[in-house]
Amino acid sequence: MAEKSVEILLVEDNPNDVELTLLALKDNNLTNPIHVVRDGAEALEFIFATGAYADRQNAEKPRVILLDLKLPKVDGLEVLRQIKANPHTRAIPVVALTSSREECDIVESYNLGVNSYITKPVDFDQFTHAVRTLGLYWLLLNQPPVM
Amino acid sequence: MRGLKLSVKLPLLFVAATVLVAGIGSVLAVSMGHDILRTQSMDASVIAVQNYASAVGFYLDDARSVLETTAHLPEITDFTSAQSIDPALHGLPAGVDTPKRDVAARILEHSKVFEYVMLLRADGSIYLLEPYDLQVKASRPDLAFTGWYKQLMSDGATVISDLHISIVTQRPTVVIATPVLGANGQIIGIWAGALKLSELSQIGTAGLTGKTPQRYGYITDGRGLIIAHQANSKYVEQQTDFSTVPPVRAALAGQRGALQFFDPIGRADELGAYMPLAGSHWAVVYEESTQIAFAPIEELARDLALLGAGEAILLILSSVAITRQITGPLKQLAITAQAISAGDLTRRIEVRSKDELGLLADEFNQMAASLGQAIERLRLQGAALESAANAIVITDREGAVRWVNAAFTALTGYTAEEVIGRNPRVLKSGKQDAAFYRNLWETILAGQVWHGEIINRRKDGSQYTEEMTITPVRDERGEITHYIAIKQNITERKQAEEEIQKLNAELEQRVVQRTAQLEAANKELEAFSYTVSHDLRAPLRAIDGFSRVLLEKYAAQLPTEAQRYQQMVRGNARQMGQLIDDLLTFSRLSRQPLKIQTVTPADLVRQVLQDLRQEQEGRRIEMTIGDFPPCQADPALLRQVWINLIANALxxxxxxxxxxxxxxxxxxxxxxxxMVDNQQTDIQPCAYFVRDNGVGFDMRYADKLFGVFQRLHRMEEYEGTGVGLAIVQRIIHRHGGRVWAEAEVDKGATFYFTV
Structure with missing residues (x-):
């Protein structure tokens, strides 16, 4: 698993949401390799190939990151900040996933350079619809960034 | 002079001035007259002396020529039959050698100049002397001792003797003697005549008048003894010596001329002309008393003096009269002025003349009147200052106190007597530094008003704070003469201010605390909202999500009833999600700041209808949109109002x-x-409304309409969370507006709001 090419990185602590998100992706026939990390610290290790993911030095970066903003250890906004602050990872599209509609989150994540934003609605149908729209866009239409 | 009254001073001044002018004029005139008269008199004297000298000269020449002519007569020169003479007889006896005596008698008879004629022998002895009665009186028989004999004998020519006492008459005489020559030319005898000096004195006296004429001529011999004197022949008799008289001395020295001199003989001032008599050693003088010469001018001077005196008396009288006229009103003026200065300002001068004095009196009365007004005003102002609530201090330029009012004493404890003449620094508390006072003095010395607060010390040592204004007072030349300080005790005010400041500080502290508390509460609320939105929704999402999975993937294994239940689970989860979203929206409305700007409500309404088109699909709706004027509101919030109201209507x-x-x-x-909106009277107040023909509601429940979670319809009839109208009301209230509704069951409802 460490060596395999990961195209979608899902950063999500809530196991229910992980499962539902994977279902939504699957429903949309997005079968690209997906890796799930459960907190901000792990997300950073994966992205920057440190700690438990030190062996991913030469692996390709994910083509899109679905990032929950409310995370244990290191929160989503901090993860976003570090991705966008690093020249090697800056080009990776990040789609913020959150159940929050709090404006400060939205404004802050846009300020940090988030590429898109999905509010996780209670209605799963709406969520599926949103994932389809945005996920497709970033995965299929965007060319992988030159590393 | 200074001590004299005006009524004396003025006449004195007039008289002195007039007399001075007249006096100077008179003296000048008299002096000039003197000069003119003296010159005239001297000129006249010179002529007179010349005439007199000529007359005397003629007289003497006549006498001399008579003797010289007759000396050659044979009767005289013939001494051949000369008789010896008895020396006791002092000459020939009568009746002897009669031819000679006849000649002498003829001379005496025809020429009145001689008193007697005598013939001397060459040795000087008297041969004969005619008239004979005089010959017998001769005290000596010869005249060889006389000077004129000796001179004749040495000169051999006619001589005129000096004045001397005749041996015959024993009176002064002058002898003219001529030699009698013999055949060989030798002197054989002397033919002489003694002049009648009284006759000589008569020469030229015809024009003289008076007993003792003031103009007269006289003759002296070579020694200065008087030979003839027109005025006083006594001088001749007394052989008076005139040699000390200046004109005599000058003439004897051979000079001629005229001068004014003091006559030591007559003891008087005289004018005199003089000259030596030709052919003799005599002096001829003609003199005139200055009393006479200057008489006209003396008279003039006297007249002038009299005139001056009269004038002076007139002047004194008239000036006394005029002065009385002037000083009368002046005296009244002085008396009135005294009365006024003593405080009686009602006094006036009664002078009705139209002259300067009248004007002066008018001016004086006006001055007294305005003085009275000014004093009255000053008295009032003084009373106002004295009774002013603020302490007032007047100092001179150096800062010495000149006046203080009662409030000053009340404020400082010092009475006026205690501070007048002293410097206000007695009030210094030491609370202000030197720089403070330097600034104060620099300000007022520059002529500017100083204003400030100052802590001072009372007489009893207690301190107080005063607010002081110092204003420089200038005189008409712009020089600062005084300073006026107005002080107000602000100790209590300062204490009150400090109290207020302390309270304000406390209040501010409390506000800070409250604000901090509020901010903390707000933060907590935000954190709560965040938690709610995040954490409450997550499980609902799971419920809905997995229910869907169940329904989709395992529908075949689920009985129909189970599927319905599962659908209800999903519906409730979504309902709860909606509730949470509405609650968050509602709470956010309270926290978001308003962004008021000009809004066009018609545009908002059209956008809202566009957004709500899903709700309008498949329905027949008659929508009427009115004409809206722009208004001031937060566009996002106002849009939410329209959404909620129009969505409700739909x-x-x-x-x-x-x-x-x-x-x-x-x-x-x-x-x-x-009544409700009376605070917005400047704008034409208007109400927006949304009216529908829907189910309406019972007005009895109208008060519940805008409460959170309040619903008037059952859920299965009309879905909703009961938050929409609460949101509307919250927004309208935040805009300062009002919202209300009118409705009737089954007839429709109208929702009004103002912003």
Missing amino acids: KYTRKREVARIEVGVMPMTDSRWQ
Whole structure:
């Protein structure tokens, strides 16, 4: 698993949401390799190939990151900040996933350079619809960034 | 002079001035007259002396020529028959050698100049002397001792003797003697005549008048003894010596001329002309008393003096009169002025003349009147200053106190007597530094007003704070002469201010604390909202999500009833999600700041209808949109109001065949609304409304309409969370507006709001 090419990185602590998100992706026939990390610290290790993911030095970066903003250890906004602050990872599209509609989150994540934003609605149908729209866009239409 | 009264001074001044002028004029005139008269008199004297000298000269020449002529007569020269003479007889006896005596007698008879004629022998002895009665009186028989004999004998020519006493008459005489020559030319005898000096004195006296004429001529011999004197022949008799008289001395020295001199003989001032008599050693003088010469001018001077005196008396009288006229009113002026200065300002001068004095009196009366007004004003102002609530201090330029009022004493404890003449620094508390006082003095010395607060010390040592204004006072030349300081005790005010400041500080502290508490509370609320939105929704999402998975993937294994239940689970989860979203929206409205700007409500309404088109699909709706004026509001929030109200209208008309919805605006003329909105009277107040023909509601529950979670319809009839109208009310209230509704069951409802 460490060596395999990961195209979608899902950063999500809530196991229910992980499962539902994977279902939504699957429903949309997005079968690209997906890796799930459960907190901000792990997300950073994966992205920057440190700690438990030190062996991913030469692996390709994910083509899109679905990032929950409310995370244990290191929160989503901090993860976003570090991705966008690093020249090697800056080009990776990040789609913020959150159940929050709090404006400060939205404004802050846009300020940090988030590429898109999905509010996780209670209605799963709406969520599926949103994932389809945005996920497709970033995965299929965007060319992988030159590393 | 200074001590004299004006009534004396003025006449004195007039008289002195007039007399001085007249006096100077008179003296000048007299002096000039003197000069003219002296010159005239001297000229006249010179002529007179010349005439007199000529006359005397003729007289003497006549006498001399008589003797010289007769000396050659044979009767005289013939001494052949000369008789010896008895020396006791002092000459020939009568009747002897009669021819000679006859000649002498003829001379005496024809020429009145001689008193007697005598013939001397060459040795000087008297041969004969005619008249004979004089010959017998001769005290000596010869005259060889006389000077004129000796001179004749040595000169051999006619001589005129000096004055001497005749041996015959024993009176002064002058002898003219001529030699009698013999055949060989030798002197054989002397032919002489003694002049009648009284006759000589008569020469030229014809024009002289008076007993003792003031103009006269006289003759002296070579020694200065008087030979003839026109005025006083006594001088001749007394052989008076005139040699000390200046004109005599000058003439004897051979000079001629005229001068004014003091006559030591007559003891008087005289004018005199003089000259030596030709052919003799005699002096001829003609003199005149200055009393006479200058008499006209003396008279003039006397007249002038009299005139001056008269004038002076007249002047004194008239000036006394005039002065009385002037000083009378002046005296009254002085008396009135004294009365006024003594404080009686009602006094006036009664002078009715139209001259300067009248004017002066008028001016004086006016001055007294305005002085009275000024004093009255000053008295009032003084009383005002004295009774002023503020302490007032007047100092001179150096800062010495000149006046203080009662409030000053009340403020400082010092009485006027204690501070007048002293410097206000007695009040110094030491609370202000030197720089403070330097600034104060620099300000007022520059002529500017100083204003400030100052802590001073009372007489009893206690301190107080005063607010002081120092104003420089200038005189008409612009020089600062005094300073006026006005002080107000602000100790209590300062204490009150400090109290207020302390309270304010406390209040501010409390506000800071409260604000901090509020901010903390707000933060907590935000954190709560965040948690709610995040954490409450997550499980709902899971419930809905997995229910869906169940329904989709395992529908075949689920009985129909189970599937329905599962659908209900999903519906409730979504309902709860909606509730949470509405609650968050509602709470956010309270926290978001308003962004008021000009909004066009018609545009907002059209956008809202566009957004709500899903709800309008498949329905017959008659929508009326009115004409909206722009208004001031937060556009996002106002949009939320329109969304909620129009969505409600659409929702509650769902069962109508034809839904009629009217969105519009109406002016607020109803007094009921005016009352509510009377703080906005400057704007034409208007109310927006959304009217529908929906199910309406019972007005009895109208008060519940805008409460959170309050619903008037059952859920299965009309879905909703009961938050929409609460949001509307919150937004309208935040805009300072009002929202209300009118409705009737099954007839429709109208929702009004103002912003």
